[in-house]
Amino acid sequence: MAKSPRTARIAEADSVVVIGLGRFGTALALELMAAGTEVLGIDVSEEIVQSLNGRLTQVVRTDSTNEEALQQLAVHEFDRAVVAIGSDIQASILTTSLLLRFGIPNIWAKAVTDAHGQIFDQLGVQHVIYPEKDxxxxxxxxxxxxxxxxxxxxxxxxxxxxxxxxxxxxxxxxxxxxxxxxxxxxxxxxxxxxxxxxxxxxxxxxxxxxxxxxxxxxxxxxxxxxx
Missing domain, CATH: 3.30.70.1450 (Regulator of K+ conductance, C-terminal domain)
Structure with missing residues (x-):
């Protein structure tokens, strides 16, 4: 599948990719939009994606652990990414690993437990966040x-x-x-x-x-x- 011209344009602008659009990810993405930042939102839930259609610059339903899918969305061209997946720790870790492999310079990853956060630290994630704990x-x-x-x-x-x-x-x-x-x-x-x-x-x-x-x-x- 060819890369979306719209996604490529977002990646070149003042933009952030937010992966995982639960309560935390959605609130973060909408706040970024309100501040004038373009947002590519990614989630596996069709219901969530439909609910945010028109509220984010672009929102896509896809499996964020699939490297080819992320490349087709030009995720590797973003310089800021947030992994806000909270319900599936394995998906969170695999997704973050892909973003690190892409060489994205600024990654924020949501950790739901101390052990989860320690894995991010070991992977070399620059910004580990603990929303509930904080x-x-x-x-x-x-x-x-x-x-x-x-x-x-x-x-x-x-x-x-x-x-x-x-x-x-x-x-x-x-x-x-x-x-x-x-x-x-x-x-x-x-x-x-x-x-x-x-x-x-x-x-x-x-x-x-x-x-x-x-x-x-x-x-x-x-x-x-x-x-």
Whole structure:
């Protein structure tokens, strides 16, 4: 079968191939589309493919473990790919192996277990993601603390969205000692319906504001719990 001209065009553009269109893969693909990125979606389910027809740049039903099928779809010409297969670990691993063989430079692969992720690491996958595990950890931090939101940037570094406490409220940030004492930095703040603003030494946070605090996870979380 000849390569689809449409698929070839997608591969040459600002584009991503997303393989596996379950809840995670579909949400990711639609978010990419909303951000202006062209998406080739691939799944083995005809029902899923039909439901996304017209919502992605191109969506195709095919077996992603079939090397010839992927080549016919010009998958090897993409420089960014996401393997979001979660229900079939064997298919996930075989598909990812093919993408690595194609030499695709940026691959994100969804792992459903630690062992699954370790196999990806051994294969040399650059980006291994654990959506359920990461979300569980994030919610746990929100449940046990006073944070309004929580983003773990790395293994031991986080950004916490919280309300100003007495250590920074109604005080010029340059006059506080929070960085030296608590090891955290207030990055930005939001007041009412205004847009987010970067902080500087002259920023004074008020009651009712929301702020973003960055630092080592335990320190940022602890600072966000202070009143």
């Amino acid at each position: 979300m569980g950890r994030r919610v746990a931090h929100l449940v046990r603390g006073a944070a309004l939101d929580y983003i773990e940037v790395d293994k031991d570094f986080a950004i916490v969205k919280t309300s100003p406490n007495s250590l920074v409220r109604d005080i010029r940030l340059g006059d506080t000692t929070i960085r030296a004492t608590y090891g955290v930095t207030v990055l930005a703040y939001k007041r009412g319906d205004e847009n987010w603003r970067n902080t500087d030494l002259d920023t004074v946070l008020r009651d009712g504001d929301v702020m973003l605090v960055a630092g080592p996870t335990a320190r940022a979380e602890a600072f966000g719990q202070l009143q």
